[in-house]
Amino acid sequence: MKRILLIATFFALPLGADVVVSADGQKAAVIDALADSVVLTDLVSGQTRRYEVPETPISATFAEGALYVLSRDARKLTRIRHDETISVDVGSDSTFVRAIGNRLYVYSRMDGTLTEYSPDLRLQRTTVVGRFASDLEVDDRHAYLLFPRASEIVAISLDTFAVIDRAAVGATSVDLILEREPNALSAGTVAVADPSSKRVWRIARSDSTAGAFGRAFLRGFLGLGSSAVSSVITPTGVDRLWRAGAKSFGYDSTTHTLYRIERKNVRQIAEDIDARDIAVTPDGLAVWRDDRLVDLD
Amino acid sequence: MKSRFVPAILFLATTALGQTRLADDFERAALEKQIARERDPIARAAAHINLGDLDANRAEMTSARREFRKALEIASRHRRSARSSSHFTDYATATAYAALAHAKLGERVEAFALCEEAVRYLSDSAKTWNLYSSAMLVLGEHAKAASAARNAIAIASREAAESPTAGHLLDVNIYQYALASALMKLDGDEAVAVLARIVDSLATDPFDPIRREIARREAFEVFTSTRNDADAFLALHNRAGLRLGKLYEERGDFGRARAAYDRVLALRSDDPSALAALARLSANVEEKRRHYADAFEANPFSMDLIREYRRFAGDAGDADTGTATVGARMRRALQLLESNRRNEARQALVDLARDFPRNATIAALVREAERAPARPAILASVNRQGIEASESDLRAVIEFLSDEGALSAADRLTLDAMTFSSIAEFAPPQDNAFAGGSIGNIRFRFQQPTKFRGDFASSSNLRLDYRILGVAGDALLLDPIRVARP
Numbered sequence: 001m002k003r004i005l006l007i008a009t010f011f012a013l014p015l016g017a018d019v020v021v022s023a024d025g026q027k028a029a030v031i032d033a034l035a036d037s038v039v040l041t042d043l044v045s046g047q048t049r050r051y052e053v054p055e056t057p058i059s060a061t062f063a064e065g066a067l068y069v070l071s072r073d074a075r076k077l078t079r080i081r082h083d084e085t086i087s088v089d090v091g092s093d094s095t096f097v098r099a100i101g102n103r104l105y106v107y108s109r110m111d112g113t114l115t116e117y118s119p120d121l122r123l124q125r126t127t128v129v130g131r132f133a134s135d136l137e138v139d140d141r142h143a144y145l146l147f148p149r150a151s152e153i154v155a156i157s158l159d160t161f162a163v164i165d166r167a168a169v170g171a172t173s174v175d176l177i178l179e180r181e182p183n184a185l186s187a188g189t190v191a192v193a194d195p196s197s198k199r200v201w202r203i204a205r206s207d208s209t210a211g212a213f214g215r216a217f218l219r220g221f222l223g224l225g226s227s228a229v230s231s232v233i234t235p236t237g238v239d240r241l242w243r244a245g246a247k248s249f250g251y252d253s254t255t256h257t258l259y260r261i262e263r264k265n266v267r268q269i270a271e272d273i274d275a276r277d278i279a280v281t282p283d284g285l286a287v288w289r290d291d292r293l294v295d296l297d
Numbered sequence: 298m299k300s301r302f303v304p305a306i307l308f309l310a311t312t313a314l315g316q317t318r319l320a321d322d323f324e325r326a327a328l329e330k331q332i333a334r335e336r337d338p339i340a341r342a343a344a345h346i347n348l349g350d351l352d353a354n355r356a357e358m359t360s361a362r363r364e365f366r367k368a369l370e371i372a373s374r375h376r377r378s379a380r381s382s383s384h385f386t387d388y389a390t391a392t393a394y395a396a397l398a399h400a401k402l403g404e405r406v407e408a409f410a411l412c413e414e415a416v417r418y419l420s421d422s423a424k425t426w427n428l429y430s431s432a433m434l435v436l437g438e439h440a441k442a443a444s445a446a447r448n449a450i451a452i453a454s455r456e457a458a459e460s461p462t463a464g465h466l467l468d469v470n471i472y473q474y475a476l477a478s479a480l481m482k483l484d485g486d487e488a489v490a491v492l493a494r495i496v497d498s499l500a501t502d503p504f505d506p507i508r509r510e511i512a513r514r515e516a517f518e519v520f521t522s523t524r525n526d527a528d529a530f531l532a533l534h535n536r537a538g539l540r541l542g543k544l545y546e547e548r549g550d551f552g553r554a555r556a557a558y559d560r561v562l563a564l565r566s567d568d569p570s571a572l573a574a575l576a577r578l579s580a581n582v583e584e585k586r587r588h589y590a591d592a593f594e595a596n597p598f599s600m601d602l603i604r605e606y607r608r609f610a611g612d613a614g615d616a617d618t619g620t621a622t623v624g625a626r627m628r629r630a631l632q633l634l635e636s637n638r639r640n641e642a643r644q645a646l647v648d649l650a651r652d653f654p655r656n657a658t659i660a661a662l663v664r665e666a667e668r669a670p671a672r673p674a675i676l677a678s679v680n681r682q683g684i685e686a687s688e689s690d691l692r693a694v695i696e697f698l699s700d701e702g703a704l705s706a707a708d709r710l711t712l713d714a715m716t717f718s719s720i721a722e723f724a725p726p727q728d729n730a731f732a733g734g735s736i737g738n739i740r741f742r743f744q745q746p747t748k749f750r751g752d753f754a755s756s757s758n759l760r761l762d763y764r765i766l767g768v769a770g771d772a773l774l775l776d777p778i779r780v781a782r783p
Contacts, residue, residue, distance in 0.1 A: 034409050034438075055440045058413075073444035093420070093448055109420050110451055132421040148385070148418055172385045174417060196383040237380060253414065254380045276410075 018276070022062035029067050031057050038069055040080065053078055054087065063099035064119040070097040070106060077106055079121055088121045096136040098143075100158075105143055107136045114143060114156060125161045130154055134174045137190075139205070144190060148174045153190065153203070169201050170194030177241040178205075179248055191248060191261070195237025200250055200261050202230045234259060234266050240275060244284055251275055258285070258296065270296050325351055338375035339387075342368040342394045349401060355598060356657035362402060369398035389418035393428040400432035408432050412445075423452040423472060430475045442479035446472055463503050467529055470495050474537055485544060492541040496560065499534050511564075535561055539570050551578055569595030573602050582613055593624030598658040603631060610635045615738075623649070634666060637692040640699060640771070642666045670696040670703060676711055683762065686717045688737030691773060695739070698768045712765055720783055721761040726753075731780075733772070736761075740772040749780045758783060 021028045021043075030039040033056050041048045054074030061068050066081035072094055078087040091108030098105045103124070104117040112131035116124040133145040133154075142164075143156040151173045155165040175193040179202070187205040194201055236257055238250035248261040249269075258270040258278065269285070278285060278296075285296040328344045328351070335341050349364030372395035379387035396411035412429045419425040426449035433442035449472040457465035473495050480488035498504075507530045514527065542557035555578055558571040565571075569592040576588030589606055596602060610632045618625040618632070626649055633642035643666035650659045673693035678684055686694075694712075697703050704712075721741070723734035731749070733742030734757075744766065753759055762778040 033413075034405060055444070073441050092451065093444075095420075110448055134417050134420070149421060171383065172418075195380070196385060237383070254377055 020060045020062065020067075027062060027067070029060055029062070029069075031060050031069065033057050036071075038067070038080065040067060051080055051085065053080075058095055059097045061097050061099045061104070063104060064102055066119065068097055068099065068104055070094055077104075077117065077121060079119075086121060088117070088123070091115065096133075098136055098138045100138045100140055103158075105136065105138055107133060107145065109133060114145070114161075116158075116161065127156065127161045127163075129156055129163060135176050137176055137178050139178055139188065142205070144176060144178070146173055146176045146192065148172055151194070151196075153192065167203060169203060170199060171196035173201070174239050175241045177243045177248060179243060191241055193238045193241045193250060195239040195252070198234050198237050199231040200234060200238060200241070200248075200266075202232075204229070232261060232264060232266050234261075235268065242278075242285075247284060249285055251278070338371050338378075339390055339394060342372040342375070342391075342398070345371065346394075346398060346401065356600070356661075357655055358657070360655075365398050365401040369395055369402070372398055385418050389415045389422070389425060393419075393425050393432075397428055397432045397435070400435040403436075405436050408436060420448075421452060423449040423456070423468065426452065427472055427475055430472075430479065434475070434479055439479045439482045443476055443483060446476035446479055450476060461503065463507055464526060466498070466503050467507075467526060467533070470498055470537075471529065471533055474533060474540075477537070477540065481540070481544075485547075489541065489544045489548075492537050492544065495533070495537040496541055496557070499530065499537070504530065531564065534564055535568060539568070539574075542571070542574055546574070546578070554578060567591065567595050569593075569599060569602060573599075573605055576609070577605060585609060585613070586616055590618070590624065590628070593628055594622060595624075597624040597627040598653075598656060600658055603627070603658065603662075607631050607635050623652075630662065634662070637670070637689065637696050638771070639666050639670060639696050670700050672703075672708070673697050676708060676715075678715070681711075681715045683716055683718045686719050686736075688739055691719075691736060691739045694765060695768050695771065695773060698765075716762060716764055716778060718760060718762045720758060721780075722758050725757075731777075736773075741775045742769060742772055743775055743777055747777050749777070751780075753780055753782075 018031045018033070019028055020031065026043055028041045028043055030041070032038070036053055036055055036057060038051045038053050038057060038060070039048055040051065053069050054071035054076040056071055056073035057069045058072040059070040066079050069078045069080065070076075070090065071078065075090050075092065075094060076087045077090045077094070077097060078085060090106050091111040091113055093110035094106050094108045096105075096107045102119055104119070104121075106115045106117065107113070107129070108115070109132055112128055113126050114129045114136075115126045118124055129145055130147060132147065132149060134148045135146040137144050138158070141158055143158060145154045145156070146152075147154065151168060151170050153167050153169055153173075153176065154163055155167075156162065157164045169192050171194055173192045173194040173196075177191050178188060179191050180188045189202045189204055192201045192203070234250060234252070236252045236255050238259060238261075239253050240251040241261070242249045242251070250259045250261045250266070251257070252259075253275065256272050256274060257268060258273050260267045260269050273296075325348065328348050332341055332344045332348075335344065345364045345368035349361040349368065352358070352361035352364060372391045375391040376388055376395060379385070379391055392411050393415035396408045396415060399408035399411060409432075412432055415425050416429060426445045430442045430445035430449060433439075433445060450469060453465065453469045453472050457469050473491050477488045477491040477495070480491065507526050510527045511531060538557050538561035542554045542561070545551070545554035545557060555575065558574045558578075561568050561571040562575075572588045572592035572595065576585045576592065579585045579588060589602075589609065592599075592602055593606070606628065610628075615632050615636060618628040620626050620629060626645065630642055630645035630649065633639075633645060643663065646659060646663045646666055650656070650663055653659055670693070673690060675684060675686060675690045675694065719736045721734050721736050723731050726732075727746060729748050730746035731743070731753075732746045733740065735741065759780045760783045761775075761780050764776040764778065766774040766776050768774060
């Protein structure tokens, strides 16, 4: 699940920085891709520590008690844990790092590969999945990559580490989140931002080993009607999606408008807001103003 | 305008190394016409960025920023329009241009954010990565620029492998040049290797049709904004060759440096940077003068050229430049500055400023010429009797004495207590009385014609011991103590 952004009120956010928060909400990392630095903050004690990282830290995630930082232009994946920092080489134009369980996944946009690492950064597996994806998300069974040129999601089985399914979705889809974790009743959904058609598509995930998407999705896509695919229309083209707890949010980067994406409705909750100021808390969204968090939703 | 050339235009523009002023004016006129008739917002934004770069090369920064701001407005408007009509390729391209405009304005965070936004949508576009690289290079982020350039090369190389046309191969070389530019501050060895590959590649068979086209059009002018393959080829050939030559020079490999500059001049015989470089590398003073004269004719306001020439003029001394051209007038003014003839230098520069009122280079030189002269080193001499004064020492004294308020009472007392000795060439005496003469190129005269004990009437070069009383125009006013045969 994509977890994003900042909780703490303990420090000022550098202009242009992004924030990653740990799953337990106890740590946050402010990633400054322009300054090539990471500030790690203990949200309980307020202690901060700054690290210089290799060129262009573009993606980061917490896992197994450590922070993993992907430095795209240096082609490095770095693990920061207490006083120890180790790095390994990664592929060309590596853009996303995600963690699930005790595994890390790195996508190389230029090589078109997905690589699996152990927590101590030993390479486990690599597979060719396609170049130039715009987003990567993982659940405990699959990795999902979104290709805007073809407007297609590709699903990779984390068991076989091979592509097992593809689904065309929307016109120019650029971002995706995983909603509704799999449970006994449902395999969960993938939500996809398609600013071209001004929709957020929702596709059921499959609990079958034969494919990643509900087979009904295909029927639905062919217009035969299905509960496995749905969409909501957004007033303007949403191009970013966030998940905070049980809530989904969408953002339009050109009009700077923030929406709450509900099951059948889309509700505007803020306008003229910079995405970099937005903070996701376990309860919802807040905005960073004058070194304070102000609730939005 | 072919869209393929737009990013190539921009990249080469950001690294322009000094083209002729005539070419600048012509190119400016061409870009302004293009802006007036062009409907494509991307092409218009690119043209404004090119105009801004032309202004920046002339040190006209206010105009440059105005052009970059216009480019940003156009690109931003087109972003919004493309986005609302769901044309995402256009949106991403406009976003990349807006990023570059932000970078030109020094707006780092905005530039980086928009670069990232552009590649979200078009990470498979070599042009987009090239714009990203250009923006990062402008911001001084060389590692980021190099990485983006490598992405552009990787994508373009695949396209060229599938379809090895001159156009595709030219694109690969343009992106290689972007990489070399980024590497200049990171890894000089790799930069040299990349530039050498470019120069060699441009000499290969696939580019024969372009070279024939260039020869057929007799088009040898290198423009910042390129409109077709031939223009892009020429610009790249020129820039890569100059960069390569400079790197070889820095490494002390002067033979390879000369060869690189000669290669540039083979295709463009009046390139000012190549000519200045050959002047630098020449062992012969007259050959240096000739190359510098040619370089100033090509671009009289290049600060790099001016700095180099001043070092040369300081060592080599004056030479007649004439005043027929702007280049000659600049060289004359610089020679005057270097020989501490500030009043004359100031006048020459003020005359130039009248003809080029917006030129920041001339304005800076005028300010320098108008600054109060430094206290002559000779006034600090420990030994105050029989000081052997050189021509340069005496020039400094003239400048100092000519500046009202520069000479303090203490300095006046010091000067009055000093005696000097120089070899002087006297003007023919009248009734055995000497009125004045010159020490080197410094003219002097006495308060009144003076007769000396001894027979000196038949000699013109004599050792003169004297005190300095003051200045009369550009001549020194001396109080003679004695003369002797040298």
